[in-house]
Amino acid sequence: MTATESTDAADESGLLPGDWEMVIGLEVHAELATNSKMFSPARNSFGAEPNTNVHPVCLGLPGTLPVVNARAVELSIRIGLALNCTIQRCIWARKNYFYPDMPKDYQISQYEEALNVDGWLELPSGSTVRIERAHMEEDTGKSTHVGTSGRIHDAGYSLVDYNRAGVPLVEIVSHPDLRGPEQAKEYVEELRSILVAVGASDGKMEEGSLRVDANVSVRPKGADELRTRCEIKNVNSLRSIGRAIEYEARRHVELYEAGERPVQETRHWDEEAGRTRAGRSKEEAEDYRYFPDPDLVPIDPSPEWVDEIRAALPALPRERRQSLVERGGTAQAAAIAVQRDLDRLALAAIEAGADAERVLTHVANNLAVEGAEALDPEHFADLVKAEIEGSLTATQAKQVLAEMVETGRGPAAIAAAHGFEAMDTSELATILEGIIAEHGEEWQRFVDGDDKARGKLQSFFTGQVMKATRGQADGKAVAELLRDRLATS
Ligand code: MN
Numbered sequence: 001m002t003a004t005e006s007t008d009a010a011d012e013s014g015l016l017p018g019d020w021e022m023v024i025g026l027e028v029h030a031e032l033a034t035n036s037k038m039f040s041p042a043r044n045s046f047g048a049e050p051n052t053n054v055h056p057v058c059l060g061l062p063g064t065l066p067v068v069n070a071r072a073v074e075l076s077i078r079i080g081l082a083l084n085c086t087i088q089r090c091i092w093a094r095k096n097y098f099y100p101d102m103p104k105d106y107q108i109s110q111y112e113e114a115l116n117v118d119g120w121l122e123l124p125s126g127s128t129v130r131i132e133r134a135h136m137e138e139d140t141g142k143s144t145h146v147g148t149s150g151r152i153h154d155a156g157y158s159l160v161d162y163n164r165a166g167v168p169l170v171e172i173v174s175h176p177d178l179r180g181p182e183q184a185k186e187y188v189e190e191l192r193s194i195l196v197a198v199g200a201s202d203g204k205m206e207e208g209s210l211r212v213d214a215n216v217s218v219r220p221k222g223a224d225e226l227r228t229r230c231e232i233k234n235v236n237s238l239r240s241i242g243r244a245i246e247y248e249a250r251r252h253v254e255l256y257e258a259g260e261r262p263v264q265e266t267r268h269w270d271e272e273a274g275r276t277r278a279g280r281s282k283e284e285a286e287d288y289r290y291f292p293d294p295d296l297v298p299i300d301p302s303p304e305w306v307d308e309i310r311a312a313l314p315a316l317p318r319e320r321r322q323s324l325v326e327r328g329g330t331a332q333a334a335a336i337a338v339q340r341d342l343d344r345l346a347l348a349a350i351e352a353g354a355d356a357e358r359v360l361t362h363v364a365n366n367l368a369v370e371g372a373e374a375l376d377p378e379h380f381a382d383l384v385k386a387e388i389e390g391s392l393t394a395t396q397a398k399q400v401l402a403e404m405v406e407t408g409r410g411p412a413a414i415a416a417a418h419g420f421e422a423m424d425t426s427e428l429a430t431i432l433e434g435i436i437a438e439h440g441e442e443w444q445r446f447v448d449g450d451d452k453a454r455g456k457l458q459s460f461f462t463g464q465v466m467k468a469t470r471g472q473a474d475g476k477a478v479a480e481l482l483r484d485r486l487a488t489s
Contacts (some may be wrong), residue, residue: 012182012183021221023216026214027210028213034075037168042054044168075170076115080134080296091298092109093112095107095288096289109135116231128177130175141163144159193317205238213346214244227262247275259480274336321338342366354388371405393473405448431468442461462478
């Protein structure tokens with residue numbers, strides 16, 4: 001998502017025909033960044049050889065008993081606190097259904113009493129999205145259906161990998177407060193930033209650490225009814241989330257306008273065809289035969305423990321953007337810096353005396369590179385100061401900065417190695433005099449000319465100085481020299 005989308009409320013009212021509006025609620029599954037699984041000592045790591053991160057508990061072998069991972073509970077509470085939820089006593093429930101990648105034939109989840117309830121999240125553009133609950137559960141394994149569509153019904157055979165079975169998850173369920181695809185994407189981006197900021201998840205959508213299901217319905221603008229919704233499953237990129245929601249909402253409007261109505265069902269997003277397709281008809285909660293898991297005791301976090309976790313929470317993205325804005329950054333520049341996780345670097349450089357605007361310009365334009373976060377803030381500040389003083393031109397500063405990230409060296413050493421020495425003004429003045437002598441006719445026209453002619457000749461003389469100095473002169477210094485020289489002509 002671009003910063004513009006994340007800092008200005010997007011106008012999405014034109015996306016649907018007529019007087020319809022979208023009603024969107026998101027369910028986001030986040031894998032927790034623990035070392036081991038939710039109920040077993042098997043490793044929780046992505047990308048291992050299939051079926052190597054396993055243990056009798058996550059394989060559902062008879063006679064095994066789950067043991068709760070305390071770290072997973074702590075990370076779940078961090079999420080609840082960051083989302084302004086009430087943290088409460090909760091119980092584990094069995095959600096019963098059959099799927100080959102779930103060896104127990106039930107998933108341990110939370111149903112009646114979830115750990116985190118009744119929270120909210122404020123989007124960078126200002127809207128508030130209510131959080132219904134953020135409950136703990138375990139992930140399922142992963143099936144690969146080998147066939148043309150990748151779907152089970154036309155697969156030649158299927159493979160199953162239990163490495164993911166039992167990985168700790170938090171499922172964050174929003175109220176249907178979102179009104180368009182851009183806002184939904186903004187919500188996911190902000191939620192992702194929060195999860196990463198509190199260390200609860202790595203937030204990598206491409207590795208499945210963050211998976212989004214979208215509940216979509218439409219209604220006449222201004223109505224407060226909730227109409228039949230469809231749930232679009234596991235859309236795996238921000239871009240697809242936006243496209244899938246827009247497609248689905250249009251489909252509903254078309255149905256209503258044709259005098260029909262959508263049926264409640266699960267649908268799958270087909271990225272290539274750019275459309276959703278009907279999956280299974282939606283189960284109601286009672287189909288899962290939820291009941292309290294007899295193998296696990298309730299979790300009742302003590303107020304002291306919750307306070308301790310709250311006190312240790314790092315600054316959240318919203319506060320981090322605010323600190324940059326207070327030091328002179330624009331809302332948009334601050335959003336980019338926080339999104340890239342470079343806001344601490346930017347703040348430290350500003351604290352070290354660098355110009356805030358220039359620091360944030362570099363963060364936005366020149367630091368979207370690996371290793372940028374390791375930049376020494378003092379070095380970064382020195383570079384920006386040199387640039388502001390005019391001893392490095394903007395082009396030189398960009399080049400020096402790139403090498404600072406690559407090599408970890410300071411700006412002075414790199415500038416010296418390139419011969420980017422500060423040109424002192426008297427040296428520049430001498431060069432300019434030589435150019436004036438050589439181009440007397442142009443100079444006379446510059447002195448006599450109107451504003452338009454002068455602008456062109458200004459560029460001409462600046463160009464000549466740059467050529468004579470092989471680009472090392474500072475543009476601002478040249479402009480000042482020309483102005484002074486003109487005043488005395
Ligand atoms: Mn779930």
